[in-house]
Amino acid sequence: MNLLNRITIDAGICHGKPCVRGMRWPVEVVLDMLGTGMSVEEILDDHPELERQDILACLQYAKLSLSGHNIVDVA
Template sequence: MDFLERITIDPGICHGKPCIRGMRWPVEVIIDMLGSGMSINEILEDHPELERDDILASLNYAKMLVSGRTINEAA
């Protein structure tokens, strides 16, 4: 599965920040929850609108950015 398909960038949603599936869930918020020590299961329990693949997509997107790649290079 191409996790990056779950990441959307729309200037009209969250000021154009990368978000999950066009929802108002910025990738940075997902990463912040993981960084605070929440498990994937805890996040999913607290936010049932999210899916496991959304969280994995956020991690993959962060990995791509840290590696210096862009979405165009990942496609």
């Protein structure tokens, strides 16, 4: 399964920022939680609407964003 399919962009949700599965969970918020030291397990415990694959998708999206690849081409 392509994890990037879990990342959606909709102008009507979070001002068009990349989000997890059309929910109001921007990729940047998930990355921020990881960056503050939260473990994947802590995030999942605190936010049961998220799934482990959602967090992995956010990491993959960030990696591709920084690599200079066109995300549309690789998704």
